[in-house]
Amino acid sequence: MCLGIPGQIVAITDAGRLMAMADVSGVRREVNVACVAEGPLEDLLGRWALIHVGFAMSLIDEEEAAKTLAALHDLGEAQEALAQMAEGDAALEGRA
Amino acid sequence: MKFASEFRDPKAAKALLAEIAQLADRIGATREKPVAIMEICGGHTHSIFRYGLDKLVHEGVEFVHGPGCPVCVLPRARVDECIEIAEKPGVIFTTFGDAMRVPGSKRSLLQAKAAGADIRMVYSPLDALELARRNPEREVVFFGLGFETTTPSTALAIQQAAREGLANFSVFCNHITVPEPIRALLEDPDMRLDGFIGPGHVSMVIGIHPYDFIARDYHKPIVVAGFEPTDLLQSVMMVLRQIAEGRAEVENQYARVVPEHGNAVSLAAIADVYEKRPSFEWRGLGEIDASGLRIRPAYRAFDAEEKFGVGYAGVRTELADPEGCACGAVMTGRMKPVQCPQFGRGCTPEMPLGALMVSSEGACAAYWQYGGARAAAE
Ligand code: SF4
Numbered sequence: 001m002c003l004g005i006p007g008q009i010v011a012i013t014d015a016g017r018l019m020a021m022a023d024v025s026g027v028r029r030e031v032n033v034a035c036v037a038e039g040p041l042e043d044l045l046g047r048w049a050l051i052h053v054g055f056a057m058s059l060i061d062e063e064e065a066a067k068t069l070a071a072l073h074d075l076g077e078a079q080e081a082l083a084q085m086a087e088g089d090a091a092l093e094g095r096a
Numbered sequence: 097m098k099f100a101s102e103f104r105d106p107k108a109a110k111a112l113l114a115e116i117a118q119l120a121d122r123i124g125a126t127r128e129k130p131v132a133i134m135e136i137c138g139g140h141t142h143s144i145f146r147y148g149l150d151k152l153v154h155e156g157v158e159f160v161h162g163p164g165c166p167v168c169v170l171p172r173a174r175v176d177e178c179i180e181i182a183e184k185p186g187v188i189f190t191t192f193g194d195a196m197r198v199p200g201s202k203r204s205l206l207q208a209k210a211a212g213a214d215i216r217m218v219y220s221p222l223d224a225l226e227l228a229r230r231n232p233e234r235e236v237v238f239f240g241l242g243f244e245t246t247t248p249s250t251a252l253a254i255q256q257a258a259r260e261g262l263a264n265f266s267v268f269c270n271h272i273t274v275p276e277p278i279r280a281l282l283e284d285p286d287m288r289l290d291g292f293i294g295p296g297h298v299s300m301v302i303g304i305h306p307y308d309f310i311a312r313d314y315h316k317p318i319v320v321a322g323f324e325p326t327d328l329l330q331s332v333m334m335v336l337r338q339i340a341e342g343r344a345e346v347e348n349q350y351a352r353v354v355p356e357h358g359n360a361v362s363l364a365a366i367a368d369v370y371e372k373r374p375s376f377e378w379r380g381l382g383e384i385d386a387s388g389l390r391i392r393p394a395y396r397a398f399d400a401e402e403k404f405g406v407g408y409a410g411v412r413t414e415l416a417d418p419e420g421c422a423c424g425a426v427m428t429g430r431m432k433p434v435q436c437p438q439f440g441r442g443c444t445p446e447m448p449l450g451a452l453m454v455s456s457e458g459a460c461a462a463y464w465q466y467g468g469a470r471a472a473a474e
Contacts, residue, residue, distance in 0.1 A: 003139045003323060004245075004297055017256065032222060034252055035361045050300070050353065053192070053249045054220025057362070058300050058353055070104065071324045075146050076456065077139075081219075084193050088219030091190065092226055 004050035004057055005072055005081045006065035007031065012041045020044060022051060025069065025078060029085050031056050054088075103147070105326055112329040117154040119336035125156025132158050132288055133335055134281070134429060136274060137295035138165030138457025139323050145462040147325040149332075157332060160429030163277050164295055165457040166242040167194050168427065168450075169378045174270055175200030177406040181237055181268060182213040184404065188231065190224040191239035193217040197454050221253035221267070228257070228265035237400045240267040245297045247271045247389065248362035251369040254391070254398045268400035268407070269391050272376060274298050275306045276387035281428060282314045289429075291335040293328065294320035296350045301366075303358030307346045315344040322350040369395055373408065379451060380424030423450040426459055433460040440464065 007022035007029065018034045020041070029051075033041065036049055036056045048065040049056035060068070072078035103109045125131040135141055141161045144150055150159045163169050175198050182189035182205070189205075196206040196217060209215040218224055224238035240250040250267050257265045274295060281287050294307055299320045310318045317338035321331035331349045338345060348354055369392060376388025390408065391399040401407040421443065422436035433439050433452070443449035445461050452458035456465065 004300075029219075030222075032249075032252060034365075035248065035359050037361075050297070052297065053246055054222045055249045055252065057245075057248075057297075057359065060353060064352055067104070067324065071143075075142055075323075077142075080456075084217070084219040087193060087217045088223040091216035091218050092223060092230070 003072065003075075003077050004052035005078060006048055006060060006068050007051045007056070008046065008048050008065070009033065009044045009056070011045070015041055020056070022049070022056065024051060024085070025082060027082055027085060029054070103325055108326050109329060112326065112333055113152055113154075116157065116329065116333050116336060119333065119340050120154040120156040122340050123156075123336065125154070127155040130156050130158035131290045131336065131339065132160050132429070133291045133293060133332060134160040134162045134289050135293040135321075135328075136162040136164040136278065137293075137298065137323075138168065138455065139297070140293055140295070140321065140328060141165070141459055142456050142462055143323045143325060143328060145466040148466070149325060149328055153329070153332060157336070160289060161426075161459040162281075162292075162429070163378065163381060163427050164243065164274065164298075165452070165455055165459075166246075166272065167198050167455045168423075168452045168458045169272065169277075169380065170195070170198055170241070170270065170451060171377045171379045172199065172201045173377075174407070175204065176202070178205055178239055178268065179203060179208045179213065180406055181400060181404050182208055182215050184235075186233070186235050187214065188227055188234050188236045189213065189215045189239070190218045190227060190236060191215065192219075192241060194455050195239060195241055197448060198451050199448055199454075221250050225253050225257060225262065225265060228262050229260075232264060235264050235266070235403075237404075238265070238267050240269045240271055243272060243274055243295070243298050244301045244366075245295075247370065248301060248359070248365050251362075251365035254369050254395055255365060257398055258395060263397065266398045266400040266403050267391065269370070269389060271370065271389040272378070273387055273389065274302075275309070276384050277378065277381060278307075278310060280381065280384045280387075282310070282316070284428070286430065287428065289316065290339060291316055292318040293331050293335070294318045294346075296320060296322050296327075296354060299348075299350070299354045299358070301359050301362045303356055304346050304348050304354065305357070311344040311346050317344050317347070319347045319349050320354055322353065368392075380427040421450045423452050426452055433463040434467070436460070
């Protein structure tokens with residue numbers, strides 16, 4: 001729960017609410033980018049961020065993202081984060 | 097040894113281990129008189145066990161596992177209060193999955209869910225916000241749990257709810273802070289700690305200066321670390337080097353993610369929504385001054401404690417830990433998990449008695465998960 005997972009920001013979905021779509025290990029997840037939005041939101045497109053419970057918390061470079069993801073896989077934390085995202089989706093539909 | 101396959105950069109790891117050994121010898125650390133280094137963050141504890149770092153380092157270096165696993169320090173009474181809220185008519189209670197199996201005095205959230213309460217695991221407080229939007233006739237409560245890494249997420253969610261005027265959303269705030277329990281441990285005359293590995297992702301939010309008192313007032317080194325194995329080894333090396341050179345400073349090994357002054361947006365959101373409680377109860381550690389946060393009066397409409405009259409807003413019940421459980425002693429590093437009489441007997445990850453057995457970040461669960469594999473490999 002305390003470790004962030006790297007994701008790549010691929011689209012701005014709601015500029016007013018500072019929401020963007022992130023690609024996290026092939027899974028798409030809407031995230032809040034308030035903590036990393038310094039300039040125009042478009043500047044975030046293609047950037048990598050550490051995503052923690054639905055919030056992009058820190059911008060990182062691509063190499064750091066790859067290393068972090070590998071370490072998270074070793075720890076089983078990446079799998080857990082993805083499972084939690086799926087659980088979150090299910091909860092919204094009232095399936096969990 | 098399957099060392100090479102375990103590390104992505106075995107050469108760097110070997111070099112660091114050699115340097116650690118040299119420094120440990122120079123300090124005069126031995127198996128009988130080890131240097132005790134506490135890793136505060138549960139993510140670090142998990143990583144140390146996953147890679148067996150405690151077995152790889154010089155025998156004069158002892159890892160003491162700190163209180164940095166948020167579900168592990170959650171008092172049973174708080175779990176009971178979650179269930180009390182969840183069972184109120186019309187409530188959808190939302191939580192991170194980690195909290196589901198933490199034992200309360202009678203039941204866990206998972207058991208309450210099985211008994212019919214509408215408890216849902218979500219990935220983010222934003223999921224809870226969305227549930228509130230979609231279910232205007234229901235009351236959606238989010239269990240705000242965790243250290244400074246997760247605190248900004250609930251603060252930003254509450255700000256968003258306020259902007260939208262979402263009257264059916266509230267947070268049961270149990271956020272805690274890292275520096276205060278460290279101070280409590282340093283003040284404890286029974287504790288014998290020589291240095292600290294500081295949490296990485298917490299520090300990404302708060303920066304490195306909240307730890308200044310550790311070096312300044314207690315003359316102990318602290319190195320903020322990443323959670324990859326070479327990050328941890330390098331940080332151990334940096335702590336030992338400070339000791340060998342007679343220095344006590346706050347150093348940042350994880351500067352690629354941790355800015356010196358933290359994240360301004362996160363800190364502003366936390367300061368806007370939360371204020372310090374006079375004290376907060378930690379499982380195993382008792383009440384610690386100023387170690388917890390509560391929602392400011394300006395955001396009272398989103399405070400589940402106020403809405404439901406529970407927690408610090410209601411009647412407080414002190415609950416002792418279950419019989420024979422040594423969670424407190426393990427959490428403060430006085431005892432190893434295997435020394436707890438319940439370890440593997442009354443307490444396993446499937447049927448946890450104490451919270452340290454619940455999360456992969458808890459020391460007991462980490463011992464259990466990797467201890468067996470390790471014994472088989474040796
Ligand atoms: S084995 Fe269980 S009861 Fe004993 S200290 Fe660990 S979590 Fe607590």
